[in-house]
Amino acid sequence: CCQPSQGTFPKEFSVDPNAIWLMQGWLFFSNQTFWKPPQIQALLHGVPLGRMIVLDLFAEADPVFTYTESFYGQPFIWCMLNNFGGNNGFFGTVESINSGPFKALHFPNSTLVGIGMTPEGIEQNPVIYELMSELAWRKEPVNLAKWVSLYAVRRYGGMNDNLTAAWKLLFTSVYNCTIPGYVNHNHSPLVRRPSFRMRTDLWYEPADLFEAWKLFMEAAPSFMSKETFQYDLVDVTRQVLQVLTSSFYQDIADAFANKKMPELLTAGGVLVYDLLPELNRLLSSNQNFLLGTWLERAQSKALNEREAQLYDMNARNQVTLWGPSGEILDYANKQWGGLIEDYYAQRWGLFVQTLVECLDRGLPYKQDTFNQAVFQVEQGFIYNGRKYPTK
DSSP states (O other), X not given: OOHHHHHHHHHHHHHOTTOOEEEEOHHHHHTTTTOOHHHHHHHHTTSOTTSEEEEETTTTTOOGGGGTHHHHTOOEEEEEOOOSTTXXXXXXBHHHHHHHHHHHHTSTTOOEEEEEEOOSOOSSOHHHHHHHHXXXXXXXXXXXXXXXXXHHHHHHTSOOHHHHHHHHHHHTTTTBOOSTTXXXXXXXXXXXXXXXXXXXXXXXXXXXXXXXXXXXXXXXXXXXXXXXXXXXXXXXXHHHHHHXXXXXHHHHHHHHHTTOHHHHHHHHHHIIIIIHHHHHHHHHTSGGGBHHHHHHHHHTTOSSHHHHHHHHHHHHHHTTTOSTTOTTTTTTOOOOBTHIXXXXXXXXXXXXXXXXXXHHHTOOOOHHHHHHHXXXXXXXXXXXXXXXXXX
């Protein structure tokens, strides 16, 4: 298994005698059934030591250097991945981020040469990227409670006990996932195609999030003029509504399973006609959460109208079906004003309507049949031609 690396490196060297091979170490995490220590060592030693740098791509969750003797002598960069698909949704592993680079530095015979960030998207969870960036200049872990308290002061330009308490709560709950190898790829029912097999598990107590939201609301009168506070207030409220969506989904599923039409109509009605429209209005109130901005940026790269239509279609497709037939469905899901209204809410509306009809007629719910129907809704969004606000 060292042959590919032995074969590739001479070609690089022939073009540039000083070439250094920069390689992602993701394969060692994603295919652990094959990549055992002997296979990893054979691959890495197919290149002279020091002529390869390995990105320990997901080191905050699965630090490969710890079970490969520091990549068997090859230099490596400790990387924080944190986000898959550019999904919205609070997430962080602050304890791991805070300690990981220093554990790598002091690891026996460490070959660490740097630290980095490798997210699939960065326009979310700004506090995590700020913490990670600062750690590059630190000689030891920070006091997280003190750090996040000062973060609140820097971010909003003033001290406030409610905001300090809110951020401390967030840092000990939603931003401190401690589940080994947890992949932050938003699986909330809000942004996934409805079914009875949806995940509602969380790595934190929702009560902590709700309390943090209340503290933000109490601080709002004094800080609403701050753009950073506006963003964070929208974001924490969005996260609360995401969690509440899971609660209503469970109520919908329970009502259908127990054949209770009034409860189904109540839970489904609140979700489709109250919560989701409110979420759409919330996101539409801040320019950082607008579908229209994403579409406008895509169209702006076009040289003519036909190309603009193609880029618009692709931009819509990427954050929804991602493929002609949903080959990577909802991988890059986003919570944006416009997208909630014309995509996610439409799917949930059809799901609830389907369940009501099944219950009313005494028919079983068939996921395959629903998938065919909802695909028309999903595809319809991509080609609806609607212009969405950009401010």
